[in-house]
Amino acid sequence: MYILPAVKIALRGLRVNKMRSGLTMLGIIIGVAAVITMLAVGEGASSSLAKSIASVGSNMILVIPGSTTSGGARMGTGNTSTLVPADAEALAKECPSVENAAPLVRGSAQVVNGDRNWSTSVLGVTETYEAVREWPVIKGRSFIRQDVDSGAKLCVLGQSVVDQLFGDEDPIDKSIRIKKVPFTVIGVLDKKGQSPNGQDQDDTILVPLTTAQGRLFGTTSLNAIMVKGKSLDQMDKTIAEITALLRQRHKLQEGEDDDFSVRNLAEMLSMAAAQTKIMAMLLGCIASISLLVGGIGIMNIMIVSVTERTREIGIRMAVGAKGRDILMQFLIEAVVLSITGGVIGIALGVALAKIVGSFTQFETLVTPLSVVLSFGFAAAVGIFFGYYPARKAAAMDPITALRYE
Amino acid sequence: MLIEVKELVKIYSLGDVELRALDSVSLSIGKGEFVAVMGASGSGKSTFMNVLGCLDRPTSGSYILDGVPVEGMSKDDLADVRKDKLGFVFQGFNLLSRTTALENVELPMLYNGLTAIERRDRAAGALAGVGLKGREGHFPNQLSGGQQQRVAIARSLVNNPSILLADEPTGNLDTHTSREIMELFCRLNTERGITIVLVTHEQDIAAYAKRQVAFRDGRIIKDEVSAGVTPPQSPS
Numbered sequence: 001m002y003i004l005p006a007v008k009i010a011l012r013g014l015r016v017n018k019m020r021s022g023l024t025m026l027g028i029i030i031g032v033a034a035v036i037t038m039l040a041v042g043e044g045a046s047s048s049l050a051k052s053i054a055s056v057g058s059n060m061i062l063v064i065p066g067s068t069t070s071g072g073a074r075m076g077t078g079n080t081s082t083l084v085p086a087d088a089e090a091l092a093k094e095c096p097s098v099e100n101a102a103p104l105v106r107g108s109a110q111v112v113n114g115d116r117n118w119s120t121s122v123l124g125v126t127e128t129y130e131a132v133r134e135w136p137v138i139k140g141r142s143f144i145r146q147d148v149d150s151g152a153k154l155c156v157l158g159q160s161v162v163d164q165l166f167g168d169e170d171p172i173d174k175s176i177r178i179k180k181v182p183f184t185v186i187g188v189l190d191k192k193g194q195s196p197n198g199q200d201q202d203d204t205i206l207v208p209l210t211t212a213q214g215r216l217f218g219t220t221s222l223n224a225i226m227v228k229g230k231s232l233d234q235m236d237k238t239i240a241e242i243t244a245l246l247r248q249r250h251k252l253q254e255g256e257d258d259d260f261s262v263r264n265l266a267e268m269l270s271m272a273a274a275q276t277k278i279m280a281m282l283l284g285c286i287a288s289i290s291l292l293v294g295g296i297g298i299m300n301i302m303i304v305s306v307t308e309r310t311r312e313i314g315i316r317m318a319v320g321a322k323g324r325d326i327l328m329q330f331l332i333e334a335v336v337l338s339i340t341g342g343v344i345g346i347a348l349g350v351a352l353a354k355i356v357g358s359f360t361q362f363e364t365l366v367t368p369l370s371v372v373l374s375f376g377f378a379a380a381v382g383i384f385f386g387y388y389p390a391r392k393a394a395a396m397d398p399i400t401a402l403r404y405e
Numbered sequence: 406m407l408i409e410v411k412e413l414v415k416i417y418s419l420g421d422v423e424l425r426a427l428d429s430v431s432l433s434i435g436k437g438e439f440v441a442v443m444g445a446s447g448s449g450k451s452t453f454m455n456v457l458g459c460l461d462r463p464t465s466g467s468y469i470l471d472g473v474p475v476e477g478m479s480k481d482d483l484a485d486v487r488k489d490k491l492g493f494v495f496q497g498f499n500l501l502s503r504t505t506a507l508e509n510v511e512l513p514m515l516y517n518g519l520t521a522i523e524r525r526d527r528a529a530g531a532l533a534g535v536g537l538k539g540r541e542g543h544f545p546n547q548l549s550g551g552q553q554q555r556v557a558i559a560r561s562l563v564n565n566p567s568i569l570l571a572d573e574p575t576g577n578l579d580t581h582t583s584r585e586i587m588e589l590f591c592r593l594n595t596e597r598g599i600t601i602v603l604v605t606h607e608q609d610i611a612a613y614a615k616r617q618v619a620f621r622d623g624r625i626i627k628d629e630v631s632a633g634v635t636p637p638q639s640p641s
Binding site for chain 1: 495
């Protein structure tokens with residue numbers, strides 16, 4: 001049919017007038033590139049979510065003091081004193097769908113080794129922490145029941161703290177000062193890397209809970225209890241059991257609000273990822289405006305082109321082209337223009353997504369679907385915005401067209 | 406009769422002024438004729454050609470082309486008639502400037518559903534037939550006026566039309582080239598039997614035709630048969 005000659009003519013026209021074609025396609029190129037990058041950010045959020053859940057543990061529940069309705073306590077910074085270590089023990093013993101519960105206190109402290117010092121976060125934990133958090137030591141050992149009962153001045157260091165205070169030295173059995181209190185290092189944690197919200201998880205020190213409460217922070221209540229559910233499908237049941245038990249232990253009446261919050265960590269991560277996706281989508285919508293503008297640019301240039309080629313349209317009609325032949329021809333030219341811009345935009349978008357992924361905290365992932373989608377959008381823009389000029393061309397009267405100067 | 410026109414009327418309304426471009430024109434043209442249509446500007450000859458060429462529709466009257474009544478046809482059907490039965494040659498050549506001679510000649514075949522190879526072969530043959538073999542790849546701005554007109558003539562013949570309609574084909578050419586083009590028309594008429602209707606206002610161009618029809622004020626005032634001009638034998 002005449003699609004191939006029309007495409008040839010269109011491509012030739014693009015080549016002859018590179019400047020004009022380039023400017024016309026600019027809107028499409030930018031729009032497609034932006035859409036691809038934004039979709040990649042959203043997709044990256046989804047895929048890194050899966051990895052985060054795997055690293056944190058998908059059947060993890062966080063219990064923090066204070067209810068969500070009173071000022072919205074954020075993860076781990078609950079500051080009302082309603083949770084106690086006995087609560088954690090009760091949860092582990094009495095809730096059937098709870099595998100284990102690890103109480104913790106958290107605070108920050110200055111840590112000193114000789115002439116090196118470092119400010120880091122200190123977690124007071126019990127012997128249950130390693131199992132619940134699925135975070136083993138790669139050197140030395142972690143705490144046992146005795147260490148907690150005796151309030152021993154022992155500590156386990158995260159990799160980043162080791163790097164800061166000991167460099168390449170082996171820290172085991174060495175002595176450091178936490179908040180001026182001397183501690184002996186008994187273990188080093190495995191490397192965990194960055195948390196989903198960008199914090200260095202290896203920048204931490206573990207000490208026995210009782211030691212943290214008594215010697216470091218002077219508190220009897222907990223900052224949080226990490227609970228590991230037995231099974232992923234029973235998370236709702238687990239949360240219900242935890243809530244019921246704690247309400248009973250805290251002697252809350254019917255109708256009284258909980259004085260604690262129970263958070264499904266996996267859910268929280270999903271929410272965070274969903275936020276990133278929504279943001280990406282929003283930005284993608286804004287980018288689509290660029291596509292719209294690009295389409296208007298194409299329509300504009302096609303209208304000019306149609307007027308410029310009035311004579312040519314008259315000739316084609318004289319030799320037998322019907323209205324719809326002319327329509328198809330100019331529509332194809334508009335689509336060639338928009339698709340060429342789309343292809344360039346896709347290449348640009350893929351490159352941009354790589355750059356964003358390397359230089360910002362957002363992970364990006366370009367999927368084949370997003371490429372196909374953007375290509376489709378570009379083609380659709382060409383068809384939609386090319387239609388009016390093409391119809392204008394098809395509706396010309398051959399006699400007047402032939403006489404056009 | 407190849408062309409039968411009966412009481413053709415074309416009225417243009419410009420505001421409240423009525424312009425009778427064609428005032429009840431009747432004419433018959435047979436297969437193989439070579440007719441020159443003459444007249445001053447405004448005489449109606451161009452309007453007549455537009456109607457003959459199915460580019461315009463008469464206000465009233467009948468036009469039967471090759472046995473088929475044309476006056477009531479839709480725009481699309483008229484386009485088909487133009488494609489299959491008519492060939493056009495214009496004063497300004499009307500070639501597409503950014504396409505080669507070969508592609509220009511191929512143009513009418515784009516709408517015929519022929520394959521690329523068929524189109525190329527036919528176009529090359531048509532160009533050879535007008536003496537332009539070897540110039541297939543040239544662009545119009547690389548060809549002289551006479552050569553461009555020959556490309557246009559080749560284009561007009563490529564779908565094997567019944568009738569060739571030429572509107573002042575030599576208007577933009579010098580005397581020598583005009584003669585060459587007119588001799589080409591004569592050859593096409595006598596050797597290939599192509600019916601030609603040609604519009605001109607120059608007497609010596611009209612003399613090449615075998616029949617002269619004169620228009621004035623939208624009417625035919627003269628219709629004479631003449632001897633025409635016998636062209637020299639075509640160079641092979």
